[in-house]
Amino acid sequence: MTWDENGGRLGDEFFTPGTSSFAEFLAAHRPELLSTRRVLPDGVVAAPDQVPHGTTVLAVAYRDGVLIAGDRRATMGNLIAQRDLEKVHPADDYTAVAFAGTVGLAVDMVKLYQVELTHFEKIEGTAMTLNAKARRLAGMIRQNLGQAMQGLAVVPLLTGYDPLAPEGERGRIFGFDVAGGLYEKTDFHAEGSGSPYARGALKKLFHKGMDRREAALAALQALYDAAEDDSATGGPDINRRIFPIVSVITEDGFERLSEPETEELSREMVEQRRGRPDGPNARP
Numbered sequence: 451m452t453w454d455e456n457g458g459r460l461g462d463e464f465f466t467p468g469t470s471s472f473a474e475f476l477a478a479h480r481p482e483l484l485s486t487r488r489v490l491p492d493g494v495v496a497a498p499d500q501v502p503h504g505t506t507v508l509a510v511a512y513r514d515g516v517l518i519a520g521d522r523r524a525t526m527g528n529l530i531a532q533r534d535l536e537k538v539h540p541a542d543d544y545t546a547v548a549f550a551g552t553v554g555l556a557v558d559m560v561k562l563y564q565v566e567l568t569h570f571e572k573i574e575g576t577a578m579t580l581n582a583k584a585r586r587l588a589g590m591i592r593q594n595l596g597q598a599m600q601g602l603a604v605v606p607l608l609t610g611y612d613p614l615a616p617e618g619e620r621g622r623i624f625g626f627d628v629a630g631g632l633y634e635k636t637d638f639h640a641e642g643s644g645s646p647y648a649r650g651a652l653k654k655l656f657h658k659g660m661d662r663r664e665a666a667l668a669a670l671q672a673l674y675d676a677a678e679d680d681s682a683t684g685g686p687d688i689n690r691r692i693f694p695i696v697s698v699i700t701e702d703g704f705e706r707l708s709e710p711e712t713e714e715l716s717r718e719m720v721e722q723r724r725g726r727p728d729g730p731n732a733r734p
Contacts, residue, residue: 471566471569471570471586499526499527499528499529500526500527501526501552501553501554501601501602502524502525502526502531502532502535502552502553502554503524503525503526503531503550503551503552503553503682504520504523504524504535504537504549504550504551504553504556504642505521505523505524505525505550505642505643505644505676505680505682505683505684506520506521506550506640506641506642506643506644506645506648506673506676506677506680506682506683507519507520507521507537507538507548507549507550507607507640507641507642508520508548508607508638508639508640508641508645508648508649508652508669508672508673509548509607509609509623509635509638509639509640510637510638510652510656510660510665510668510669511619511621511622511623511636511637511638512621512659512660512661512662512664512665512698513618513659513660513661513662514621514661514662514698514700514701515611515620515621515698515699515700515701516609516610516611516621516622516623516698516699517609517621517662517665517666517669517696517697517698518538518546518548518607518609518696518697518698518699519538519548519666519669519670519673519694519695519696519697520536520537520538520548520673520694520695521537521644521673521676521677521683521684521685521694522534522535522536522537522684522687522692522693522694522695523535523682523683523684524553525681525682528681530684531553532553533684533687533690533692534692535553536695537549537550537556537695538695538696538697538706539560539564540564540697540704540706541560541563541564541567541583541608541610542564542567542568542571542577542704543703543704544577544580544610544611544699544703544704545567545580545583545608545609545610545611545699545704546608546609546610546697546699546704547560547563547587547606547607547608547609548606548607548609548641549604549605549606549607549641550604550605550606550607550641550642550643550645551602551603551604551605551642552597552602552603552604555594555597555602555604556604556606559590559591559594559604559606560606562590563586563587563590566586566590567583567586570586579612579614580610580611580612580614580622583608583610584608584610584624584632584634585632587606587608587624587626588626588630588631588632589630590630591604591605591606591626591628591629591630592629592630593630594628595628595629595630598628598629603628604628605626605627605628605641605642606626606641607623607624607625607626607639607640607641608623608624608625608626609621609622609623609624609699610622610624610699611699611700611701611703613701620701621699621700622634623635623636623637623638623639625639625641637656637658638652638653638656640652640672640676642676642682642683643680643682643683644673644676644677644679644680644682644683645676647672647675647676647678647679647680648672648673648675648676649672650675651668651671651672651674651675651676651729652668652669652672654730654731654732654733655668655671655672655730655732655733656668657733662698663715665698666696666698666707666712666715667715667718667719669694669696670686670694670696670715670716670719671719671729671730673685673694674686674719674720674723674729675729686716686717686719686720688716688717688720691713693709693712693713693716694712694716695712696712696715
């Protein structure tokens with residue numbers, strides 16, 4: 451919170467009616483706090499081996515809502531920068547966001563997005579619709595376009611439970627591009643360097659009406675396949691007990707699967723791979 455330098459009181463901008471967007475408020479009064487608007491000097495491009503990058507995240511719609519998951523690895527070039535990065539975060543009670551791309555900017559963007567949704571609800575007295583939440587995140591990504599063109603891209607994945615959608619279709623998934631393009635996805639989606647392999651796995655494993663356990667195992671299988679073929683994606687680390695983050699959003703709200711549950715499912719999946727290294731076949 452900004453304090454007036456003369457007397458410790460808040461400035462007039464805090465008492466002037468204006469936008470319900472916290473990001474726009476910062477842009478107008480404290481633009482230096484918006485990390486997404488800082489562009490490197492002309493001609494400078496970020497070296498990919500000097501900045502940590504997060505990799506594979508995915509989402510799966512299932513019977514009761516939507517599941518969102520991510521591996522834990524961050525890389526700098528050919529080095530592992532972090533083994534236990536958290537790429538999946540609640541945005542509010544019924545929305546979650548995961549990210550691939552430049553870790554520092556992505557974490558700042560997620561925090562700003564969380565405040566953005568809370569600020570809107572406090573100012574307007576009601577929560578945004580899920581479509582509005584997706585458009586607001588697209589706008590934030592667009593503000594980062596200058597840095598994305600210099601090698602500091604952030605590509606989020608947004609999921610939410612939409613009570614206004616038809617029964618059985620209330621778990622919704624939104625993908626984005628680096629320019630802020632917004633695309634609603636059907637059934638499942640993945641982002642990050644391992645996403646082609648994860649999407650390939652989900653294509654054979656997904657089916658309508660999956661329960662939570664089936665969706666979680668399908669997500670873990672997809673992340674395992676991504677880690678098999680993409681060195682930037684981390685599989686379950688049994689020895690260190692580092693497992694993917696798996697969360698769900700239903701009519702009851704956001705829930706992150708507990709560590710014991712994720713570990714149990716991960717060990718079950720790894721054990722299945724001993725007998726079938728390429729993973730389960732597609733359903734007939």
